[in-house]
Structure formats: C-alpha cells, structure tokens
Amino acid sequence: MSQISYKDAGVDIDAGNSFVENIKPLVKSTKIPGVLGGIGSFAGAFELPKGFNEPVMLAATDGVGTKLKLAIDSGIHNTVGIDLVAMCVNDLICNFGTPSFFLDYYATGKLDVNVATNVVAGIAEGCKRSECALIGGETAEMPGMYSEDDYDLAGFAVGVAEKSQMDRVSLVRPGHKLIALPSSGLHSNGFSLARKVLFEKMGMKFDDDFNGQPLIQALLEPTNIYVKTFKALKNEIVAMAHITGGGIVENLPRVLPENLMAEVKRDAIRVLPIFELMSEHVERDEMFRAFNMGVGMILVVEESDVEKVLAETDGYLIGEIKEGKREAKLI
Template sequence: MSQISYKDAGVDIDAGNSFVENIKPLVKSTQIPGVIGGIGSFAGAFELPKGFKEPVMLAATDGVGTKLKLAIDSGIHNTVGIDLVAMCVNDLICNFGTPSFFLDYYATGKLDVAAATNVVAGIAEGCRRSECALIGGETAEMPGMYSQDDYDLAGFAVGVAEKSEMDRVSLVRAGDKLIALPSSGLHSNGFSLARKVLFEKMGMKFEDEFDGKPLIETLLEPTRIYVKTFKEIKESVVALAHITGGGIVENLPRVLPQNLRAEIKRDSIKILPIFELISQHVEMDEMFRAFNMGVGMILVVKDKDVENVLAKTDGYIIGEIKEGKREAVLV
C-alpha cells in the first residue's frame, strides 16, 4: 500500500523552513531596544518600556482587505506588508500610544517562498517606518481553504501609552482647528468598490497609464505611516482620527464629545486624482463614505498650536470644531 505524506496533502514543511530562513535577516533589521531574543521560540518577547508613570498596553489588529487581490493578480507582493503595519500602528497613535512591536499572520493555499518573503520584506519595512519591532508571526499553508495562489494577511500591533494621556475626547473644545494630513492614495480601504469601477465598469488594465505611471502602481501605493510625525508633534495635538473605512464622516466623530461637531469645508480637501477618476461613476456622498479622499489622518489642534503643527508637517486646515450634535459634516 502506498503511503501519503504531508507534502502529498498540500503542505510543504521544507518550504516553510526555507521561508523562515529567508525572513530572519528581515526580522533582525527591525529590532529596537526592548526586544528579547529572536524568532524561533514559541512567543515573541518585548520588555515593557521605562519612563512611564502609569503605562497602559494598547493593541490593534487589522488586515489589508481586497487590496491583496491586486497584489496577487499583479505579482507585486512587496508593498502590502507596509499596508498591514500601517493600518495597525496608525490606529495606536490615535490613542496616544507608541508602537512597540508587531506580529503577522500569513495564510495561503500553497506557500510560494519568494512571494511570502517579499510580503514579509514589506512588513519589515513598515515596522522600520513605525520604529517598532517585528518579533514574530505565523505562516499557515491551508490547501482546500485557499486557492493555490491566494494568501491572506492579518497584523497585530502592540504599543504603550501613558494612562493620563489616553482620554483625548474630553480635551476637545469648540474653536479647535482640524488639520488634514494627506494620504498616499486609497491606503487599504474601498478596494472592492474601486476594483468594480475601474476594472468592471471602465474596463481599465493594470498597465494603463494613469497620473504618469501604470495604474497598478497608483493602486498599490502603500498606506502612509504617521508614527514619526505623531512623535514630533504629539505635544501640540489634542486628538487624532485615522481615516479608514467609513471615511471622514464616520471616523472623525470617534474623537468628539457628545456636544461638539466637526465642520469640514469640502472645497478645502485636496482630493487625489485617483478619487476623481473613480467618482466619474460613484456619487460624491458615497465616495466620502467609502474612501479617505486624500486625507489619511485628521488632527484636532488648539488655535495656538496650529502654526507649529503646520510648520512641522505637510498638513493643512480643513475645518473647525463647533457646538452641536456629535457628528462630522461636510459644508
């Protein structure tokens, strides 16, 4: 009777071992003070940072969504890892947390060592941009769950905040200004709609030229990471809102108290060309619910600190906090 191996069932242990060897130098490149040990143990270890009076650990998790479909179909795998890190660490800083370490989960139908290595190279780059360490992860080869070329990603970021600094909502006041930090593109939201419009409705191709380069390059432009900017201007910021799924109108109210509203001047928003293209077939109100529209992060800043924040960032004023029902409105 013939015998069946794990590899015959679709799981290649040797490929997995080769992948781990490939990523060891990538992981090492992200190490910062606080990392204890390296990859290969049963858990990653990180020493609690010193200097906090009442340290609070914060955690955030996210994925990349259907942007992965474009990476898989185009064979460009080295940017979505940056997206994965960005979606997590950009959330942490909104609670005034400083990212410390990151872990990833990579699941696939059949492990392509080269593609997976490129994905982790992107994750490592995202960690370096975030000044946090990649201390572990998990790779799962799951034939029957995913088609052979498909993979999915999830990420987990952990950081530390001072307990007294976490409640930002109570600090927001009428008269505070709203400063937009530009996005780099779609970031990691709205791709199901974008794909339907661009490829099904408009019949565009990856290689079509758009805004001076192939369309696929614009679509796969990685999510901007705002951690270093946050660290530089932290003392001048009242609150931050990461503009992800739901857009400005659904994310900005998360930093508002019940008696205040955010008024944004729609004409002041510097809408990126890719959103103008998509809006040819999507109502503008729907665009603002599905996409960031060129605004990746919104800062609430006191009048006296506006000049300093504008001088240290590429941000620009888009609105103001006013008395009223808790909501964000475009006027």
Template sequence: MANISYKDAGVDIDAGNEFVEAIKADVKSTFDSNVIGGIGSFAGAYALPAGYKEPVLLSATDGVGTKLKIAIESGKLDTVGIDLVAMCVNDLICNNGVPMFFLDYYATGKLLPENAKEVVAGIAEGCRRAECALVGGETAEMPGMYAEDDFDLAGFAVGVAERSEMDTVANVKAGQTLIALPSSGVHSNGYSLVRKLMFDKLGMTLDTEFEGKPLLETLLEPTRIYVKEYKANKQHVKALAHITGGGIVENLPRVLPEGIKAVVKKDDIRVLPIFEFIGQHVDEEEMFRAFNMGVGMIWCVEPEDVDAVLANTDGYVIGHLEEGERRVEMV
C-alpha cells in the first residue's frame, strides 16, 4: 500500500505557511511600543503599560455567530474580523478596561490562504480601530470537522484597568441620565432570527435591494467599536452597557445596583431601518430582546456632564435612572 501524507488527509502545511507570510504586514500594522518580539513565537508578549497604581488585567472572548454564514455564502470576508474584535473590546470598556492586545482562532475545513488573509485583514482593522495590538492567533485546518467552505472564528481580548475603577455599578445612582450611542446596524447578534425571517420566510436574497443597496451590505455592516469614544469621555461616564444579545432590556440592568431602575423612552430610540423592517414580522417585545434596535451602547452620565458628552459624541439622551426595582422600564 502506498504511503499517504498529511495533505492527502486534507491538511496542507504549505498553505498554512503561505497564509502566515501573507498576514505579517497587516498584523505588524497593529503593533505599539508595548509589543515585545515579532510574529512566529510560541506566545505573544506585551509589556504592562506604566502609570497604573493597582493594574488589573481584564479578559473577554466572543465570536461572530451566524453572521459568518452570510459572509461565507456571499464570499465577502473582509468585515467579520472587525465584528470579532468589536464584540470583545466593547465588553472590556464596560469595566473600564483599556484594550491592550488581541488574539484570534480561525478554524476551517480547508485552509484557503486568500480567504483567511481577508478575514485576518479585518481583524487587524478592528484592532486598529480599537487601538490594540494583534499579538497572536491560531489557524486550524480540520477536514471532517468543518465543511471545506466553512470556518469559525473566536476572539480573545486583554485589557488593563485600575482596580479602583472596575466596579462601575458603585457609581450608578438615581438622577443620572442615559445616553445612547448609535449602533452601526445589527452588529453580531440575532442573525439566526434575521436569516430565518428574511431568507426562509420572506424569500429574500443577499442581492435584494434594501434602502437603495443590496441587502448584503446592510447585513454585513461591521459592529461599531466604541473604544475611542470611551477614552475621550471616560471622565464623564459613570457606567457603560454594551447592548448585545438580550438587547437593552437584559444588558442595561447589568450595570444597575439594587434599588435603581432605568427608565427608557421608547419613542426616543432612533431605530434603524433594518429593525423597522424586521419589526413588521416580529413582536415588539421579541425585537427588544433579540436586537440592539439601533443602540450599540448606553452610558450613565451625571446631568451636569450630559452636554459635554453630547458635544463630543454622536450620542443622544434616551432616559434616566430612578429609584425602584432593578430593571428597565420602557415608557
């Protein structure tokens, strides 16, 4: 019987090496002065930034969910990497963590270097937007585990915070104002419902015109990254809530102490057209539990700081905090 190789089993080592060479420029473009060493070591090294009295490391991990299916089916792979970074770093800043570095895990049935390069280019772009370094990653070619055209992504972000600033819940009290920062679209939550409705029930395609452009462009609009806005307004923000799966009604209470409720004026929310369309076929309560509805992040701000924040962001007021059972009350 003739000998077989790893390539015969579906794993191409040469393709993996070609991919690593192809992404080096994108990866290096994210490096800052705290990155130690280069690409190709067994672990990424990053110096702890100076200036912290009691530095605490924070970590966050996430994926992109079934939004990946749309990217794979369309062949448009250059934006999901931004989503991957966004879902992690937007969580970090909610505990006053400044993102330092990021790692990714890319698993696929068959490694196609050009496709993988597009994905990593998106991850690098996300890191540049988040002002963090892409210090490492792992690519796994797993025939038999994934179909050849399929792949999955996982991301891991590490940030640093001052220990005394981590407990944002302690800063929240009645009388504070709620400021919404707009989302860029569906972000990376609720896509199983989106796909079920639009493709299975309504028979739409990625080429169907929506708001004057192919539906694909709206559905693959990458998740907005709020790191720069956070850094510019940190001194005015008492607490932050990243509006992901579960929507406003489940994420905002995570930053509220017992005895404080959030009163959100539903009519003041600037609902995006994509959600207005979906809302014609999905109950309102379900909409607010599945989607961000046009609000990517909510900040709790003292009344005297509202004008400064509004002048320095594209945010707008959607409610306030008052005494009551810890929950979100839509009015």
C-alpha cells in the first residue's frame, strides 16, 4: 500500500525551510538596538526602550486589502510588504507611539519561495523606512483554503509611547491649523472600488500608459510611511490623523474633541491624477469617503509652528480647527 506524505497533501516542508534561509538576511537588515536573538526561535524578543518615564506599549494590526489582487495578477510582489508595514506604523504614530518591531503573517495555497521572498523583501524595506525591526512572522501553506497562486498578508506593529503624551485629543484647540502630508497614491484603501472603475467600467489594462508609466505601477505605488516625519517634528505636532478607509471625513474627527470641528478647504487639497481619473465615474462625496484623495496624513499644529512644519515637510495647509459639532467639514 502506497504511503502519503505531507507534500502529497500540498504542504512542502522543504520549500518552507528554503524560504526561511532566503529571508534570514532580509530580517537581519532590519536589526536595530533592542532586538534580542535572531530568527528561528519560537518568539521574537525586543528589549523595552530606555528613556521613558511611564512607557506604554502600543500595538496595531492591518492588512493590504484587495491591493494584493493586483500584485498577484501582475506578478509584482516586492511593494505590498511596504504597504503592510505602513498601514500599521502610520496608525501607531497617531497615538505618539514610536514603532519598535514588526511581525508578519503570510498565508498561501502553495508556497512559491520566490514570491514569498519578494513579499518579505518589501516588508523588510518597510521596516527600514519605519526604523523598526522585523523580529518574526508566520508562513502558512494551506491548500484548499487558498488557490495555489493566491496569498494573504497581515501585519502587526508594536511600539512604545510616553503615557503622558498619548492623549492628543484633549490638546486640540480652536485656531489650530491643519497640514496635509501628501499620499503617494491610493495607499492601501479603496481598491475594490478602484478595480471596478478602472478595469470593469473603463476597460483599462495593467500596461496602459498613465502619466508616463504603466497603470499598474501607479496603482501599486507603496504607501508613504510618515515615521521619520513624526520623529523629527514630534514637539511641533498637536495631533495626527492617518487618512485611510473612510477618507478625511471619517478619519480626521478621530482626533477631535466633541465641541470642535475641522474645517477643510476642498479646493486646497492637491488631488492626485489617479483620483481625477476615477472621479469621472464616481460621485465627488463618494470619492472623499472611499479614498485619501492625495492626503495620507493630516497634522494638527499650533499656528506658531506652521512655518517650521511646512519648511521641513512637503506638507501644505488645508484648513483649521473651529468650534462646532465634532466633524470634518469640507467647504
């Protein structure tokens, strides 16, 4: 009677081991002070940073959404890892947490070592841009759960904040100014709508020219990471809002007290060409609810700090804080 192996069932242990060997140098390239040990243990270890009076650990988790579908269909896998890190660390800094380390979860129907290595290379690059360490992860080969070519990603970022600095909402006052930090494109939100508009409604293809580059390159442009900006301007920032799903109108109110509103000048927003293209087929209000529209992060700053923040970033003024119902109002 013939015997059945794990590989016959669709799980290749040897491929998994090969993948681990491939990513060892990638993981090592993200090492920063605080990392204890290396890849291969049962858990990653990171020493609690010194210099905090009342350190609080913060954690954030996220995925990349249906942007992964475009990466899989196009065969371009080296950028979505950057997105994965970005979506987590950009949330952390909004609570004034400095990212310390990152872990990833990669699930697939059949482990393609080259594809998985490219994905982790992107994750490592995202960690370097975030000045945090990739200290571990999990790779799951699950035939029957996913098709052979499909994979899914989840990420987990952990950082440390000073307890006294975490409550940013109570610091927001009337007269504070709103500075937009540009996005690089869609970032990692709204791709279900974008795919329907661009490929189903408009009939576009991956290699169609868009502003001098293939459309797929514009769509897969990785999410901007704002960690270094946060670190450089921490003392000048009152509050921060990461503009993700829900756009400005749903994310900006998260940093507002009940008695204050954010008045945003719609015409001041530097809308990116990809959003202009899609707006031909999507109502304006729906565009602002689904997409970042060119604004990846909004900083709330004192009027006296505006000049410095503008000088040290590529940001620009889009509005201010006023008394009123807690909402972000586009005027």
